[in-house]
Amino acid sequence: MEFLSQHIIKNIDDGLWKLVRLSRNGHPLSRLFFTDDVLLFAKETKSQALNIDSMLKQFAKYFGLKVNATNPRFSSTRRGKISSIVASTGISRTHSIEKYLGFPMLYDRLQRRDFSFVEEKISKSLASWQHKLLNKAGRMTLVKSVLNSIPNYYMQLVACGALSTPPLLERSGLKNKNIGRNLHLYPVTMASGYFPIAPELWPEEHKKSYEGGIMTAMSTVATDFNKSGYGAVIQTPSSHPGLFSILMPWNSGTDIKDRMHKFSRTAHVFALARDQASGTVVDSPNRISYQMKDVDKDNLSKGIEKVLRTMAAAGAEENGTHNNKGRSLKVKEVSYHEFEKFVNEESSMSFTDLSTPVCSAHQMGSCRMGNNPKESVVNQMGETWEVKGLYLADSSVFPTALGVNPMVTIQAIAYCTTQHVLEVLKRKR
Structure with missing residues (x-):
């Protein structure tokens, strides 16, 4: 992966690789390396697609490997140019970047179908029970148990800092009026x-x-x-x-x-x-x-x-x-x-x-913690009032400015929040 990374950097320095931003003010991206997956980001042009295709082939040749023809896939937020790109490279197209570690990797506005995998999982769990052997109260208990446990598995921890967490929540559709407020700057x-x-x-x-x-x-x-x-x-x-x-x-x-x-x-x-x-x-x-x-x-x-x-x-x-x-x-x-x-x-x-x-010196408090949704964004456990299973674990949850360097406090909040998440998951097993 280090060789591939250095090759990409050289392409960028030579002006051959055109970086992209995932948001208007976002950091320019060229690659994301995971344990067994690679995401490459470039402008949606035929020349960029050919450049990526050529680079992957060089990488494979250097290490004596062969690129699996069915594995690389292009995904695009636009619909126009992708057909010509697919035709010129032979790399197939996908409408979804699939999942990583069981979680969907979404790049567009959230839609109902993006959460269909949760519905399917719930349906399968309910179908596996012998519900005919249960009375009405038993069936109600079964449904509540399944509905509460499966969605909580897909809990999300957000820790983008006091300046970046509020925009992320707002872009994700959260409407709490306290998001972004109460910002302290030291x-x-x-x-x-x-x-x-x-x-x-x-x-x-x-x-x-x-x-x-x-x-x-x-x-x-x-x-x-x-x-x-x-x-x-x-x-x-x-x-x-x-x-x-x-x-x-x-x-x-x-x-x-x-x-x-x-x-x-x-x-x-x-x-x-x-x-x-x-x-x-x-x-x-x-x-x-x-x-x-x-x-x-x-x-x-x-x-x-x-x-x-x-x-x-x-x-x-x-x-x-x-x-x-x-x-x-x-x-x-x-x-x-x-x-x-x-x-x-x-x-x-x-x-x-x-x-x-x-x-x-330090930024904090823009999604503060509290005991009611009228004055805060998250509860005492770091869970947002609006979305169950969504937790914040950074300096944005501070109710006030601390008065001292916040590093240890941030670590403590992150630790306590993750411990609570673990406890919830244990109870839902």
Whole structure:
């Protein structure tokens, strides 16, 4: 399969393979490799079909194999050109991509016939029972048992993330008004401090700021977890040079060159707000509506103030934020009052006029969990209110923003949801 994959990549690089998108804003696809099946995606043209046919024959020849003439099949969402494609390659056509591991692989709008296999399975199970030997109550119990157990076998787990799960549910026909709402973004803004070569300030002289752990320290000095439960946490990420360069303000070529020259000894610290504001995913993961509340802006301001003071206390020679004015301060060359003025001005900057980059650390809550369908998308077990057997197991089910990095919580929710699914399947055996 690796050989086939590399051959496809070369075709793409050479412009011979035209990629396709399964949705308007979807990622371009060329192939999907399964355990014993391969799905190839290309534009619906005769030249592309011949290219695929030729590539499969080369693959077979290289490994001393022979392509089974009845196995490869073309499937198309359009009806016009497929006849000429079939005629030119000799590969037959199919109206369905069949099933994988017992599940239908659908590429078009769902229709009633797509679920006919469930009806057939139910009918076969009912027919196998000696219903003539059962009284009316027994027959009713039999029917309910079969109807409840078989459809639940085809349970689906969705985990596309808080930005992609809502569009998937809506395209699949779900109508719950809460889908896409309650989106939390964890707004983040950053400051930096340059530390010169000095053993007392930077003990490991060879160490670079972008090396080591991804996230090594966190402080709750700017939070109010004991009262409101909200605030800003301060964290120290390992920033990539590319990410650092696009967040840095542009003053001049000389200035950005100087900043990048100091990058390996520049510490990056950000303030992350547990946002009370919430937004909406609109139609696709690329379209969202979100506006911070004043309380979230205040929390970010308090966080940046603490970051700048922490940098100075740690011995940073030069402090700065990512505001587009590009201001920085050589801490050890200014007076106390000049430092206080700088901190107050930088921590009071606007977060809504595009003068300061505000990033999203984590996305969550767009299909939140709850105890009724009027206020939520899924129940406490992660099952959607509208479709029985459809479960969500990602950050989209969070009822609120967490206030901490969500990785472990996402893993815990996924684990608990799958354990519940297993229990349901055991009871339906």
